[in-house]
């Protein structure tokens with residue numbers, strides 16, 4: 001009898017283990033829908049909370065109304081970024097960014113070669129809120 005039970009238990013443990021490994025390594029929660037993260041922003045998913053529904057529609061005068069440390073939008077190369085949350089994270093110091101809030105910061109940004117690193121672009125894109133009209 002033992003001869004049958006032992007391999008059976010071993011097989012069961014391996015099966016359960018393999019199933020659990022597969023489920024957790026794919027990050028699938030118990031409702032069977034894999035977790036997906038949407039990194040691209042289409043105009044329909046732009047945050048309505050800040051009143052932007054059209055990516056092409058942010059004017060320089062709109063940007064100019066977000067010119068403080070607590071509400072900081074900038075234009076860089078024709079794109080608008082809300083850098084409010086980024087200010088305390090800027091490696092070059094908060095002041096450098098604060099100075100440009102509410103303005104076209106393209107020249108200030110391009111003036112430092114460190115900003116040409118792909119890593120800087122990757123950070124910047126996460127603050128993108130729309131194009132400049």
Ligand code: HEM
Pocket residue numbers: 074083090091092093096097100105108109112114115119120121123124
């Ligand atoms: C409005 C946008 C920005 C402006 C005006 C700006 C301006 C500056 C300036 C003036 C410096 C030089 C500071 C100094 O040498 O004293 C600097 C450094 C730096 N910035 Fe920015 N920056 C901006 C956005 C960003 C973004 C989006 C990133 C993304 C990661 C970034 C990453 C860095 C890094 C890594 C340094 C070098 C810090 C060091 O030398 O230790 N900056 N920035």
